Amino acid sequence: MPSAYKMISLTHTALLAGTALTALPVIAHLLHRRAKRRVVFPSVELLAAARSSAAAPMKMRRWLLLALRCAAIVLAVLAFARPLWTGFNDPAGSNTMAAGNNATGAVVVVLDISASTAQRQGNTTVAALLRDQAQRELDAAAAAGDTANLIFAGATPQLAAEQLTRNPAMLSAALRDAKPQAPRADLASAITAAGALLAETPVGAGRHIVVLTDAQQSNWADVSDLRLPDNINLTLRTAQNTTNTASPPPVVNASLVQPAVRPAVPPVGPPCELSVQLQTTAASARLRVELEINDTVIDTRWVLSNPNTPQQVTFTHRFTQAGPHRVRFHLVSDDALAADNFAFLVARPVNRRPVVIVGEHNPDQPGSAGYYITRALAPFNDIRDRYRITHVAPAALTHNALQDTALVCVGDVGFGTAQHVSDILKRYAQAGGSVMVFAGSMPLRAPDLLPWTPASRMSGPHLGAGDWAAA
Numbered sequence: 001m002p003s004a005y006k007m008i009s010l011t012h013t014a015l016l017a018g019t020a021l022t023a024l025p026v027i028a029h030l031l032h033r034r035a036k037r038r039v040v041f042p043s044v045e046l047l048a049a050a051r052s053s054a055a056a057p058m059k060m061r062r063w064l065l066l067a068l069r070c071a072a073i074v075l076a077v078l079a080f081a082r083p084l085w086t087g088f089n090d091p092a093g094s095n096t097m098a099a100g101n102n103a104t105g106a107v108v109v110v111l112d113i114s115a116s117t118a119q120r121q122g123n124t125t126v127a128a129l130l131r132d133q134a135q136r137e138l139d140a141a142a143a144a145g146d147t148a149n150l151i152f153a154g155a156t157p158q159l160a161a162e163q164l165t166r167n168p169a170m171l172s173a174a175l176r177d178a179k180p181q182a183p184r185a186d187l188a189s190a191i192t193a194a195g196a197l198l199a200e201t202p203v204g205a206g207r208h209i210v211v212l213t214d215a216q217q218s219n220w221a222d223v224s225d226l227r228l229p230d231n232i233n234l235t236l237r238t239a240q241n242t243t244n245t246a247s248p249p250p251v252v253n254a255s256l257v258q259p260a261v262r263p264a265v266p267p268v269g270p271p272c273e274l275s276v277q278l279q280t281t282a283a284s285a286r287l288r289v290e291l292e293i294n295d296t297v298i299d300t301r302w303v304l305s306n307p308n309t310p311q312q313v314t315f316t317h318r319f320t321q322a323g324p325h326r327v328r329f330h331l332v333s334d335d336a337l338a339a340d341n342f343a344f345l346v347a348r349p350v351n352r353r354p355v356v357i358v359g360e361h362n363p364d365q366p367g368s369a370g371y372y373i374t375r376a377l378a379p380f381n382d383i384r385d386r387y388r389i390t391h392v393a394p395a396a397l398t399h400n401a402l403q404d405t406a407l408v409c410v411g412d413v414g415f416g417t418a419q420h421v422s423d424i425l426k427r428y429a430q431a432g433g434s435v436m437v438f439a440g441s442m443p444l445r446a447p448d449l450l451p452w453t454p455a456s457r458m459s460g461p462h463l464g465a466g467d468w469a470a471a
Contacts, residue, residue: 018077025069029062105146105206106164108194109137112213113152113178114185115339119214119253121239127180129239130212134175137210142168146206149197150174153190153213155183164197182339187213188226195228208233254280254287254305255340256331264432265406266349267386268319275314276329276343280305291315292328293347323348348404352388356402358421359411363391369411369438394421402428410437 111134117127134150141148147164150171151157160174161167191209198207209228215238228234258277266272274291284305291299299315319325324346331341355377357363363370370391378385392401394417402408408428413421429435 016077018080019074021077022070022073025066025073029066105141105144105208106198106201107137107141107146107148107208107210108151108164108197109134109148110151110153110187110190110194110209110211110213111175111178112185112187112211112216113154113181114214114216115180115182116184116216116337117214117239118180118339119337120335126214126239127178130214131175131178133212133237133239135172137212138168138171138175142166147201149194151190151194152178153185153187153211154181155186157186157190157193159193159197164201180339184216185213187211191226191228191234195226195232198232199229206233207231208235211236212239213237214239253335253337253340254278254331254333255337256289256329256343257310257340259327259329259343259345260432261327261345261347263353263406263434265353265404266319266347267353268322268349268351271316271318272347272349273314274317274327274329274347275312278303278305278311278313278331279308281307283307288332289313290330290332291317292330293317294326295328319347319349322350325349350404350406352383353386353406354404355387355389355407355409356405357389357391357409357411358394358397358413358425359391360394360414361412363389370409373409373411373438394418397421397424399424399427402433405433407434407436410435 111130113127117125117130119126121129138148138150145166147166148168148171149164150160152160160171165171191211194209198209201207207229209232211234213236255278256276257279260275262273262275276289278287278289280287284307287303287305289301289303290297291301298317301313301315303311303313305311313329325348327345327347329343333341335341357370357373359368359370361368361370363374365371374389377387378389387406390401394413397417397420402424405428408425410421410425425435
């Protein structure tokens, strides 16, 4: 005879720890117990009888109130844990649960919520299309009687439930609250988490992972070697606009990239340049770019966009205080993707700009390259100078020594440390730093420091006649 089994499961079992709060009404009950005091009354029998008749109901009332308070806390904790009643039919009349579970499948929907899903597609957004597809997948799983779960693929995987569930209403509620996030999606970790959920299901059940994504290339950079349990069906689907059968309009988007400050370490007082590149796929249009410093709009530029050609938008600003200062460029535009309408950097203006001199000789020794550079940049050797000079020996040069340095001056560098200094300075220059090589009258002993091949002043063709005859 077929028999039906019912069981209860909790969506968030960790919340059961909240039942420990039942200790609070118990503690309150104990603290409010009144200490017994002996009171001497005249021998009036009516008072003694009244007291004995009222003591029992009052004592029962206090215990009943304590029980109701504890029950209220336990029920509230169970409500937050979301208990689920699940059941199945066991045709064989077995008392085990494995037979019933083998007849059901399991589906885990992985939803991409990276910033790129905020781009528009027709009259809606990619995120909205992906949410609609996820809802259809959950509805199909519920109609088939399968267990299901929902994983949001953001910077870290976020599970709608701690385990597979047959509560589609709870999953749908979590799906409605899903919004695109700023970081790119870690799809590899999300798919791995989905595989871990399905690994707990019986092998005989149908196990499916459905990945819904906009297929942004950067989100798939780390998805190269996924290791999932056996017998798992992995399906990848991109956003599809089922409400608009006509071909979608071309994506129109403008973005801000490569923010920069020049010089890299600006001085306090003199003007400096704050720039950003504007890129757009739209036809020529007037676009507004705002410069914000420390959350205050400082300046605005109107730019006539040029399709598919980057344009430099430059602002001039004078910092009145030493840094750091938060700098934000804002493209005021209602385009396909709002996430790339902002570009950020941190400017660190200084009262005295740091300069590093790299050389073998002491810069205080007359005749050395460091000696002349120091006297030219810091003639007073006090706070009146605009530059603060630091000398570093070539062998002691590190990347950290050049952090926030406005200029690096290279003087006498020997052959033994030339390659070491060259590698560090190349990396420093590629990051936007400024390098000055002071060769002097002696042959340069570290030719790799220069982007060109140095030659002797006596080399080259000689003029043998005329007013410019070689000596």
